[in-house]
Amino acid sequence: MPEFTDDEDLGPSGIAAAHYRSVLGHFPTGVVVVTASAEHGPVGLSVNSFTAVSLEPPLVAFCAHRRSRSWVAMRERRAFCVNVLAEDQEALSRVFATRGADKFHGIGWSPAPSGSPRLWGALAWIDCSIEAVYDGGDHEICVGRVQELDVEPGDGPLVFYRGGYGRFEA
Numbered sequence: 001m002p003e004f005t006d007d008e009d010l011g012p013s014g015i016a017a018a019h020y021r022s023v024l025g026h027f028p029t030g031v032v033v034v035t036a037s038a039e040h041g042p043v044g045l046s047v048n049s050f051t052a053v054s055l056e057p058p059l060v061a062f063c064a065h066r067r068s069r070s071w072v073a074m075r076e077r078r079a080f081c082v083n084v085l086a087e088d089q090e091a092l093s094r095v096f097a098t099r100g101a102d103k104f105h106g107i108g109w110s111p112a113p114s115g116s117p118r119l120w121g122a123l124a125w126i127d128c129s130i131e132a133v134y135d136g137g138d139h140e141i142c143v144g145r146v147q148e149l150d151v152e153p154g155d156g157p158l159v160f161y162r163g164g165y166g167r168f169e170a
């Protein structure tokens, strides 16, 4: 989750950010890096709010903080590519979660059909156009229409749980 608020502060809702994050952190998720080819170069951010929405038409969604620079650039571009991270890509997740970092420095990628970066080593990629953007409080809910998608050979997924990274075991 993004770190844009003071953890101890009770917001107008009366819920402390730290408590909110701790409780929601008990829901395990995968990690994706959502990328786009912006006017000034590639952009991307780590996301765990990604989900499938609909098969017909094929829609997916994720929530992006309104102040994420990557999201603002992506929204303008009207397209993005979701990269599902593999278990050995924790470092990548950390880099793409760092605001202001030179996120693509030394990162291998190829353009997806939309031009958005497909990160080497990711387990799967889902190339989308932006179908709709809805209000989501301090976030926006982005719904993407899937244009092309595929999997790549690899091991297990990177898992995020209670603020830490792990692997999946059946």
Ligand SMILES: Cc1cc2nc3c(=O)[nH]c(=O)nc-3n(C[C@H](O)[C@H](O)[C@H](O)COP(=O)(O)O)c2cc1C
Pocket: 001, 002, 003, 031, 044, 045, 046, 047, 048, 049, 050, 062, 063, 064, 065, 067, 068, 069, 070, 071, 093, 094, 096, 097, 098, 099, 100, 101, 160
């Ligand atoms: C595991 C993980 C999951 C994250 N999920 C989201 C998310 O769903 N939405 C979001 O806006 N930020 C999420 N973040 C935080 C963003 O990656 C981070 O705020 C972003 O990189 C900000 O940088 P930017 O301003 O350069 O876009 C997540 C971070 C981590 C480590």
